[in-house]
Amino acid sequence: LKLISTSNYEELSQEAAEEIISRIKRNPSLNLGLATGSTPTGLYQELIRDHKQNQTSYKDINTFNLDEYIGIPKKDHNSYHYFMCEHLFEHIDIPLDQTHIPDGTAKDLDKECRRYEQFIEEHGGIDLQILGIGQNGHIGFNEPGTPFDSRTHIINLAESTRKANSRFFESLEDVPKQAITMGIASIMDSKEIFLLVSGTSKAEALARLMNGDVSEHFPASILQNHRNVTIFADKEATALL
Numbered sequence: 001l002k003l004i005s006t007s008n009y010e011e012l013s014q015e016a017a018e019e020i021i022s023r024i025k026r027n028p029s030l031n032l033g034l035a036t037g038s039t040p041t042g043l044y045q046e047l048i049r050d051h052k053q054n055q056t057s058y059k060d061i062n063t064f065n066l067d068e069y070i071g072i073p074k075k076d077h078n079s080y081h082y083f084m085c086e087h088l089f090e091h092i093d094i095p096l097d098q099t100h101i102p103d104g105t106a107k108d109l110d111k112e113c114r115r116y117e118q119f120i121e122e123h124g125g126i127d128l129q130i131l132g133i134g135q136n137g138h139i140g141f142n143e144p145g146t147p148f149d150s151r152t153h154i155i156n157l158a159e160s161t162r163k164a165n166s167r168f169f170e171s172l173e174d175v176p177k178q179a180i181t182m183g184i185a186s187i188m189d190s191k192e193i194f195l196l197v198s199g200t201s202k203a204e205a206l207a208r209l210m211n212g213d214v215s216e217h218f219p220a221s222i223l224q225n226h227r228n229v230t231i232f233a234d235k236e237a238t239a240l241l
């Protein structure tokens with residue numbers, strides 16, 4: 001695990017953006033795995049700023065998001081489809097049909113999971129996956145206890161995750177109980193992984209990921225077994241290392 005520690009969140013976002021842009025320059029048809037949540041929004045802003053200033057192009061890029069809530073319509077402000085359009089896709093030159101997110105409104109959800117997994121494979125797999133981490137060690141929505149050999153699947157969100165994400169909803173009751181997520185094995189298939197970790201609330205998780213045992217009780221610990229992971233963490237997040 002390679003660690004890049006930065007003095008603050010802005011720097012974390014800038015450094016991660018620079019590395020992503022350099023990968024895109026090297027491979028203009030990169031398959032880029034994306035995450036939602038608070039952590040990558042600064043990174044997305046940096047990518048947008050660079051696109052406007054330097055015309056870095058996404059016209060041949062395909063993106064694959066980690067997860068989506070089940071039962072939230074795509075147009076709903078809380079869907080991850082909406083989140084990604086709002087925070088990134090609308091502001092760069094990526095054709096929307098090259099942006100891929102699991103469909104949490106599919107009639108047959110098991111079929112949708114299989115389709116998504118196969119679809120990524122047919123595209124040649126993910127070159128670079130962006131990840132955040134939950135306080136409980138989840139990556140994607142793979143909560144503690146998820147088997148390391150899991151592929152895209154339906155999960156029940158942990159109560160702590162629903163509480164953490166209720167900040168985006170009107171009330172806790174409005175937070176979906178389930179989501180579709182790429183599995184641990186799907187994530188581990190990415191050729192390269194960038195994990196973004198910011199703030200005091202993630203310090204314990206980062207310490208456990210880097211120094212703890214590799215165990216399904218703490219999903220992110222599997223990253224110790226990946227050959228090409230870079231962790232971008234700010235000062236607050238590295239406080240317990």
Ligand code: F6R
Binds near residue numbers: 037040
């Ligand atoms: C989001 C995702 C989650 C988040 C994690 C951290 O697509 O897969 O694993 O990365 O919950 O969320 P934030 O960044 O909001 O703290």
